Amino acid sequence: MYQFSGKLKTFSIALIIIGALGIAYGFYSAPKNVEEAKEIIAHQASSHGSHGDSHEVTIEEHHSEVSEEAHGHEESKIEAHGSVDAHHENHDDAHAEHVFHQLKNKPWSAIYVALFFFLGISLLTLAFYAAQRVAQAGWSIVLFRVMEAITANLVPTSVIMVVVIITSVLHINHLFPWMADGVFDPASPNYDAVIDGKSWWMNIPGWTIRSIIYLSIWNAYRWFIRRNSIKEDTANDNRKSYKLNYNVSVVFIFLFMLSESMMSWDWIMGLDPHWFSTLFGWYVLASLLVSALTVIAFVTIYLRSKGALPTVNDSHIHDLAKYMFGFSVFWSYLWFAQFMLIWYANIPEETTYFAMRFNEYKLPFLAMVVMNFIFPILLLLNSDFKSIPWFVVIGGLVILGGHYVDIFVMVMPATVGAQWYFGIPEISALLFFLGVFIFTVFSSFAKANPIPKGNPFLQESEHFHYYNIEHRGEGSNDHH
Numbered sequence: 001m002y003q004f005s006g007k008l009k010t011f012s013i014a015l016i017i018i019g020a021l022g023i024a025y026g027f028y029s030a031p032k033n034v035e036e037a038k039e040i041i042a043h044q045a046s047s048h049g050s051h052g053d054s055h056e057v058t059i060e061e062h063h064s065e066v067s068e069e070a071h072g073h074e075e076s077k078i079e080a081h082g083s084v085d086a087h088h089e090n091h092d093d094a095h096a097e098h099v100f101h102q103l104k105n106k107p108w109s110a111i112y113v114a115l116f117f118f119l120g121i122s123l124l125t126l127a128f129y130a131a132q133r134v135a136q137a138g139w140s141i142v143l144f145r146v147m148e149a150i151t152a153n154l155v156p157t158s159v160i161m162v163v164v165i166i167t168s169v170l171h172i173n174h175l176f177p178w179m180a181d182g183v184f185d186p187a188s189p190n191y192d193a194v195i196d197g198k199s200w201w202m203n204i205p206g207w208t209i210r211s212i213i214y215l216s217i218w219n220a221y222r223w224f225i226r227r228n229s230i231k232e233d234t235a236n237d238n239r240k241s242y243k244l245n246y247n248v249s250v251v252f253i254f255l256f257m258l259s260e261s262m263m264s265w266d267w268i269m270g271l272d273p274h275w276f277s278t279l280f281g282w283y284v285l286a287s288l289l290v291s292a293l294t295v296i297a298f299v300t301i302y303l304r305s306k307g308a309l310p311t312v313n314d315s316h317i318h319d320l321a322k323y324m325f326g327f328s329v330f331w332s333y334l335w336f337a338q339f340m341l342i343w344y345a346n347i348p349e350e351t352t353y354f355a356m357r358f359n360e361y362k363l364p365f366l367a368m369v370v371m372n373f374i375f376p377i378l379l380l381l382n383s384d385f386k387s388i389p390w391f392v393v394i395g396g397l398v399i400l401g402g403h404y405v406d407i408f409v410m411v412m413p414a415t416v417g418a419q420w421y422f423g424i425p426e427i428s429a430l431l432f433f434l435g436v437f438i439f440t441v442f443s444s445f446a447k448a449n450p451i452p453k454g455n456p457f458l459q460e461s462e463h464f465h466y467y468n469i470e471h472r473g474e475g476s477n478d479h480h
Contacts, residue, residue: 002306002445003446008442009439009443011435012438013435014435017435018428018435019430019431019432019435022424023428023432026107031103102417102419105174105415106416106419108164108415109411110429113429115160115161115164117404118436120287120288121150121153122157123260125147126151126221128296129147130252133249134246136246138461139315139464141455141457142312143296143320145449146296146299146300148229149299150299151226152441153440155219155222158215161211165208176273177271177273194273201265210262214259217252217255221248228244229245231454232452242454242455260284264283264284268280271414275349275353277342277350277353283335286327286331286334290331290372290399291399296320297321297393298393300316300317300320308445311461316464321395324376324395324399328372335373356417361413361420368402368406368409371399372399372406375399376399
């Protein structure tokens with residue numbers, strides 16, 4: 001049995017504490033009122049100059065136009081000048097209020113990005129695990145306890161997601177613009193006809209109920225399959241237990257495909273309620289699946305180095321790396337298909353999504369493509385490299401960083417706009433959820449036998465290397 005070391009436990013708790021303190025600082029340092037937001041805007045303008053200069057040019061143009069129209073009429077000139085000043089002041093106030101809400105959103109957004117990233121990794125690990133059971137795959141059996149341990153992180157992240165859902169509904173945070181007052185009221189100045197047209201789906205009761213249903217389905221399957229997987233080890237009738245796990249996994253895969261797509265619409269696309277993409281559910285799935293496979297590889301390599309997975313060999317690492325490579329290509333295809341079709345159609349309500357990201361988030365937007373496509377292709381294209389653990393780790397770190405940036409670029413433009421930077425709240429949220437992940441995963445792994453002895457395909461998995469690496473190129477029956 002694996003023992004969760006005291007050093008690793010202390011390290012994870014330290015990450016949680018440091019992360020929590022940094023998150024608290026993020027909320028503390030956020031502006032408390034519009035006046036503080038104006039000071040931040042003034043500081044930004046003095047630092048960069050670009051926004052301030054362009055703003056001044058606009059005002060100068062207003063002054064010039066008004067002066068020409070009012071030439072020779074002193075009284076009307078004064079009135080026009082006053083009108084421009086009033087307009088200028090109202091514009092500044094409106095802009096300051098808008099920036100104030102964005103900056104108030106920033107710590108919430110940092111938490112949301114990291115939360116969605118880690119919850120998504122745990123969820124897609126669960127889905128990949130269920131797919132292995134449904135496919136009756138033999139190679140991955142020795143990795144089942146690793147995947148089950150990673151899915152344990154679904155529990156704390158789901159609890160925190162419920163908190164985010166409640167705070168969103170109660171307007172404590174303002175991540176989802178369609179939840180603002182008056183959006184669905186034609187008599188309100190905040191009325192939005194486009195969002196109102198989607199009110200059959202975008203409404204607080206429906207959104208909340210759906211969110212709870214998603215989390216309930218995922219956690220119910222995770223609890224059931226973990227319990228029954230451990231029961232398999234000592235079951236008198238392995239066939240009956242195995243068939244039950246298979247049938248339940250089939251049902252879960254069906255429910256997962258539905259709930260994952262709807263979750264992507266509700267939790268990510270809902271941040272940009274005017275925008276839509278029919279590919280988006282698949283796109284989010286691909287991003288989280290690549291991340292999940294990378295984390296499975298990382299945890300496997302670490303536990304193997306500690307002697308906790310004696311039956312795992314280079315062939316298993318090789319196959320995980322193949323999945324990482326293959327789904328990186330799949331993600332790239334979906335990214336290009338979504339981007340190219342929207343760009344080519346040039347429909348305003350679709351192109352605004354990419355226009356905002358390319359104009360205000362150009363560096364992370366382009367870096368994400370390099371990190372998630374070009375780098376994995378070049379690094380993992382060679383088959384021999386996929387069996388080298390340290391090589392897989394290097395590639396995996398870049399892949400995880402790239403897909404975190406992917407989630408960052410999905411969320412931040414809609415919630416904080418141009419007021420983004422990677423600072424203390426973002427780093428702290430990552431550390432906090434990383435600490436929770438380490439503590440939960442390795443605690444869970446230590447509570448069960450690392451080898452699923454009751455699985456009927458275990459022997460095939462243990463001898464996987466005979467016909468994959470050592471006898472590569474030999475006949476398919478040689479391993480017998």
